[in-house]
Amino acid sequence: MTMPFYVAPEQVMKDRADYARKGIARGRALIGTVYQGGVLLCAENPSRSLHKISEIYDRIAFAGVGKYNEFDQLRVAGVRHADTKGYAYSRDDVDARSLANIYAQYLGQVFTHEMKPMEVEILVAELAPLTQVGELYHILYDGTVMDESNFSVIGGDSETISERFSITFNKDWNLKEALRASVAALAGPERKIPVSELEAAVLSESNGRRAFSRLGHLQLDELLA
């Protein structure tokens, strides 16, 4: 009979975490930030059709970085969860907190029980119905959840970008200011990101029931001009 090698649980977890972090660090970053009356999600994404940012429900948006097929699976699961809940109960009963918890449970489960952890980091954003205040839930590959009421940066090089962004951040800025600061923080001092490589969307009160809308290249050009 062969005996399996003993590996300390600390080591197993560390290896998995390193593996996931490496995968995530390869991708480009994404910023979620609140502004006056809305939430802005902005990412560096050269693809026009493979989105990192999407709509989940009336006032909830999803953003993911890392492995596309993995965060897209999470996105679809989120849409299914939200639509089922809204259909079974009421549209008012669908909230980001419960969705973030489900994501956290699932990611935690995969992290400890599956062969490999998911190489993703996701952001669930919500525009609160009465107060119109933005709320961001940042969920890591191992199921750790952090809630942010100001801004959150996920993906490769997120710490540096976060530092750059926090200097300019202002809770009461408008969409234009928030977008400019986001793009500048993503690009860093030496680089300029062309509009064609940006993906951005907002949750905004002015959009009516479905608060989510994408900012097209024309709109981005206008806002960044």
Add this chain to the structure above:
Amino acid sequence: MFSPTEDPGPSFVEVISRVLPEKSALPRLISGPDGANYRSGSPISVPHGTTIAAVRYADGVIMAGDRRATEGNFIAHRRIEKVFAADKHSAVAIAGAAGPAIEMVKLFQVQLEHYEKVEGSVLSLEGKANQLSQMIRANLPMAMQGLAVVPLFAGWDILRRRGRIFTYDITGGRYEEVDYHATGSGGRDAKATIKLGYRDQLDTVSAVKLLISALLEASEEDSATGGPDPVRGIYPVIATVSEPGFKRVTDEEIAELTQQVLADRADRGVAQ
């Protein structure tokens, strides 16, 4: 979370029938006390919605529905609404058993939005019309027991750049109309009125007035169709679907146009 081989795809109806089988969107036969199914057409007393109509006009389509629901010879509701936005570019109006019909509309709305979010693109107008057809077909067992749902579906076809109207029968049969249609208990009178007043490329106001008079004629000949009620401020629900999207005509506008329609009739000296 489903495995890739069992993934329900972009269909919400599929999702709901797997995760909440007890709330399954597909209806079952209603059984009698002895376990036997009620015979077809047995009178189950539930509210029924009545007259609905749709007309193509210059910018797209307009849909209208009266506000009455009847239960046998009683008026069950005076203010029921039968015209709904299915999504941004389409509308659905319902006639028949109100309960299953409203539930079907709710499911249809979620189905379209769900597809849009999961796939990242909107279904074509024909795709939407076929989806509704499948839901009506699934309702056939209930229809055989007297709970038929017969909707009218219309919308702006983004690819062909024109308004289109679809009608259905209880088996889910789908038929495209050319310019107008009306169904429900007062549908015949409403359709005859539209037929006489219809012209190609009607403007919005004329089309709304045509639908108001169609429902007015229907309400005078059919007891299950409600007419305009200025005392309570109840007017038909009318909505336009054109390139910018679904838009409901406000009650104030309809009230004013109803006054004009009635004044025109008085001028002509129409007997009561």
